[in-house]
Amino acid sequence: MIDRRFFLAGSAALAASGPLRAAQQASEPTTGSVVSDAPVFRTGNARWQAAYDKALDVLARNVRIMPYVSKPVLIEGSVYRGVWQECGPHEALLYRHWRPDVAVNSHMTFFDLQRADGQLPANNKETETGFGQIQMVVPIAATAWDLARATGDEALLHAAYSACSAWDAWLMRYRNTLGTGLVEGFCTYDTGHDNSPRWAGLPNQCPNKNAKQHHAIASLPRLCPDLSATVYGARRALAAMARALGKGAEADRWEDQASAIRRTILARLWSEGDAAFYDRDATGQFVRVRGDVLTRMCGEHVPDQAMFNAMWRHQLGDPAAFWTRFPLPSIAANDPAFVRPIPANSWGGASQALTAMRAGRWFDRYGRSAEFGHMMTRWCEAIMADMTFRQQIDPSTGVFTGGEDRPDYSPCALVMVENSWRLVGMTEEDDVIHWNIRPRHLAAREASLSRRTGKGGRAAMHYREDAAELSINGRALARVTGHARLVTDVTGHPVQLVGIERGTERVTVQLADSAPRTFRLRPNKHVPLN
Structure with missing residues (x-):
């Protein structure tokens, strides 16, 4: 029985499922339209309005039908012709005010393509559905719960609870090989940290594109704080879903399991002396590269306020580290591993649009609303100065990387739209x-x-x-x-x-x-x- 106290008023969207679609259909935008009661943002600042309107245009053109799924989803855009578990559902959740159908479809894609053993795909692209890594950051359970709760979509709630419960079991079966209860990273793509010194010298993908295995390297597997934080956030969402479904005993179990993984993260992957979270490799050593892992831990609310305050003082709020002129770099600016000159698709130092887009999940939570306003304004200034909506900027200059980083990247467009409302408008x-x-x-x-x-x-x-x-x-x-x-x-x-x-x-x-x-x-x- 559904406990309707857990839902806001809203009309249920239809769950996406359907026959195989030809890959070439993904190359054309869909013909769906924005809902009639979409948000209205009008400003007398012509430059800001042009950037806002173009951002919405980028997003509309990035709504596509992908192989194996018959309904439109929001793809990553730019050179990324598909939807990724680490970010696609979150992006679609933010876009739900314009295309609620796309928001549901972007979640159901992963649930529909889930394997019988519980593995969710890492992505669904024009070329393939990928199972060669786990690639998760923002928990799909959390975004599905937010979407179901906001829209009253009972079908999505049931589908998400079933799929995400099975995904948690798969992760504990195949990504807990050391028996710590934490989630292990096997390759670079597991955390989506392309070209990051965090994974220097290690393979991008699991052997034979099998995410159940890792290469025979002495430092693998790694205990990863951000992957474990994703599971922590997912379990908290599963507990909320279980309560909404009237499953009180299951909700209690999910809450207990969430608390357990958080305690283990803090006990094994937090370095108090550095005020930072690090990977711990198979030899038991910290991988001391200070990166945006810290923001991901905040996004799932793993640190308590005292721990966050230490992180802010020594890392996130330090102008020499992460609070650069255009926050937040993917590697601390004063870390020896910071990569310069900044190449394309670099989680080795560039300030990433994905990190800026995810910031709404934690700044206000930890009492840094004023600093968040500054960061949002700086990002919008960088976007308006460029207007191509690319993936990343130089944290010192705000200049977007060109070359292989192509225009029309959905996360960058969402940064412009979301920041506009968080700066001078309303959010709920x-x-x-x-x-x-x-x-x-x-x-x-x-x-x-x-x-x-x-x-x-x-x-x-x-x-x-x-x-x-x-x-x-x-x-x-x-x-x-x-x-x-x-x-x-x-x-x-x-x-x-x-x-x-x-x-x-x-x-x-x-x-x-x-x-x-x-x-x-x-x-x-x-x-x-x-």
């Missing part, structure tokens, strides 16, 4: 609306924005000179001057203010039928509104 998370108010921001110039809420309403923001006017379903909610995030429930009832600028802001909030209230809001400060 965990049954609350974040009204991100920045009247002085470039994107806010004479801006008018609206989008549907999970409860079926329509939230809107209109910028007037130094203020933003907020409404739900045409009902005035508030007028806010200064830069701040107003957090409300989905009906518009105020919850708190959050400081989202790196300096102290003078913020005035006038709620409907109330006198104005003025606050001095410090960076990342949370002020309850009763």
Whole structure:
């Protein structure tokens, strides 16, 4: 029995399944259209509007029908003609406001192509469906749960719970050969870290494209913190799915297993002296390369706040390491392994659009909303200066890598779209609306924005000179001057203010039928509104 308290209002999307399709169909965009109630973003800043509109155009053109699956999915774009488990479902989740059908299909592709033994494909490309590595980062269980919960899609919920439970069992059967309970990396592609010094000298793929095996190399297998974090995040999502399905005992089991793998990650793969997570190779040695593994651990909320604070102080927030002019490089800028000059498709130092796209999963969680705003603005500036939507930028200059890194990369387009809303618009998370108010921001110039809420309403923001006017379903909610995030429930009832600028802001909030209230809001400060 479905526990409907776990769902927001929404119409169920149809699960994707169907006959074999010819590979050549993948070369043409699909004819599907954006939903009529898609978000509306209008700004008087012509340069910003052009970048935003082009980003949506890139995404629309990257909706394709791939081999073996009869319904359209969002492909990676650029030179990547397919959908990858590490990122495709997450990208489609972000795109769901425009193409909810594509969001469901991009998950069901992996579930439909799952092998009988529980192995999910690493990818589905024009040329093949790949099973030669596990290649996971953001848990498909987590994005499927977010999507099912946001849309009320019971069919997706059932399919995801079954498929992701079997995937967890496969990983513990074939990627836990040392019996630690952690997930082992066998090759470079397992973590999607192409050309990274993390995997220097090791093979890209498993032997004979069999992800159950690794090459006979003394340092393999490795205990990988990010792969284990993915399983931790997946188990937390499976627990939530189980509760929604009325499976209380199974939910308890998933929560216990999630806690167990987190404890083991912290005990074996955290280096307190470096404030960093590292791989541990088969000889028991840390692979001391400081890379974006740290951001992936934050994305699944493995560190507690105290541990995160140490990571921020010594690594992520250090301008000499990861807080570069254009954050966040794939290898710390002061790590000897940083690769320069920066080649194409390099997880050896370039700041990657995928990392920027995933940042929304952790910055606010750890109380760094003000710094997140800075990072989002820098990425949008880099995109507007280039407009080709490629894979990666130089963390020092913001210049996109050309050459083999071709234009029209979906994650980069999603960075532009998602950042625009997180900077000067509304986002909805965990049954609350974040009204991100920045009247002085470039994107806010004479801006008018609206989008549907999970409860079926329509939230809107209109910028007037130094203020933003907020409404739900045409009902005035508030007028806010200064830069701040107003957090409300989905009906518009105020919850708190959050400081989202790196300096102290003078913020005035006038709620409907109330006198104005003025606050001095410090960076990342949370002020309850009763």
